Amino acid sequence: MQVEVAERLPAEVVQEVRGLLAAALAADGVRPVSEESELRLQHGGPVGGVDVTARDDAGTLLGYARLELPPGDPEAEAELVVAPGSRRRGVGTALAARLEELAADRPLRVWAHGELPGSAELARRRGYDRARVLLQMRRPLDDVDPAPEVALPAGVSVATFRPGTDEDAWLRVNVRAFAAHPEQGRWTRGDLALREAEAWFDPAGFFLAWREEPEGPRLLGSHWTKVHPAGEVGDEPIGEVYVLGIDPDAQGMRLGRALTDLGLAHLRAAGLSAVLLYVEEDNTAAVALYERSGFTRHAVDVSWRRPADRG
Template sequence: MSDSLTLSVSSPDEAREPFLRLVARAALVDGQPPFNDQALVDIGKGTRSLLLAERTSTVVGAAIVGQGEFEFVIDPEWREEGLGRQLLEILLRNSEAGLLAWAHGDHPASRRLAASHGFRAVRTLLQLRRELPASAGPGTELPPGISLSTFRGGADVDDWVELNARVFADHAEQGGMTAEDLRFRMSEAWFEPDDFLLLRDAEGRMIGYNWLKIEPDDDRVGEIYVVGVDEAHAGQGLGRFLMNRGLARLVERGCAQAALYVDGENTRAVALYRSLGFTDHTIDVQYRQVLTGRPRG
């Protein structure tokens, strides 16, 4: 049928224009991006596939598939026509069971679609936000022997990858970041070395960091992209110092709001962020397919 949905594998370069338009429209309507950063990095590296969904020769959706998981979005102009269900079923017909899938925003339609196709929620990712003051307040002092600097490439790349792997040893996605992943992000338009704050001990070892992200086309909201402290230095207030210094940097950059993502089960981090004035903004849910055979519905 001429109005049936078709999927085609596309290279990020060939699909750049329609894909970016689709992502921008979805983000505007939904209030958040339809794909996470790691998925976008992976299609750039070629370790995941970008699929464009077309109907009557018009791009109406997109999916990123690979490494045992997928994410997809339907253009807001084409929703309420069952295209999300069609796209999901095409993806499932061409994949093995046990897939993971992200639903950004935890919309009721996503929950219904997941339940009808044998997926259950296995992880929640909270997006928290807080308003920022017009000017940065006085900073707090670091413990003796610990210094603050900013990212300068070179040896900082390997030092950060090693520290990040230790900090997030139980987090396969974040802890698995490689030097290649880091360099890919360094090539992005939003990357600014002075927004990548580093802590070192008296011997010069990297022991903590707060990496900030400010999109060039939306500098009202600054993101605490990832923050971590070496477990050997826990209990010294370094996480709170890095957060406060990061918030001050966002104020210096002219941001009006700060945002961050945190796993709902990370109670210690959630408590820290809430104590700093962050409140709930949206929720992302990761689902795993547990049903075998034909989908229900």
């Protein structure tokens, strides 16, 4: 088996990997890597990121991994996937061993999407501990009013996102709203631009709450929705509460509820029958809030962590 590392894969290999990802999705019913890893596979990523491929002696692609080694970050993070027909043949072990070598003296976190039995086996066998759990929650939309009357605080109005105009304001609030979040709070203008260029991006489903102030309108929060096509996360198209963020200074104004209602109404009006969202399992307040709003637990993603001194 040949395991190779590249800072950027050639276009033809990117297409090979995308085919492998599609095969894994069809076999397992869950996306094998995150949206972020797919974007970095296709467009490249920040300094320190690499793509890792595993092939047999005939050159057939057996597995893929994406590793992030950000300069200055004390830990490394990765995702890996093995082709459905090549599992339990040592491919996952070979990829994991190479990721560990590349991580060197950094602890390594590896995401397992859907918590499939094979991923848990591999992680425990190689000395990883279950470190972080991301819940996917879902709820039906059949009881959602597609044209709700939303109560907003005095001086606050909601408008949809204006590409080319609202990026900087949205990024400022995103950083503040997700200051403690290890991924979302680090988004840059480039991260936002990549998503605006994706086929699924629809500014009509991206709601921003503004307050008129003496110095001009100030963004207080937003609800960015997304629509997954049939086959991506289910047999039918499904909506997502993609990013819901409120500026800390605007907490307590019930903007989160108002923006959520507007987003769900938009998805319902688009003809969708269900919506999903992701939330940290240990964020018990948010989980309880979503459960009261009709969401139930559907699946989990697990981050497994291997200390640097576990050789």
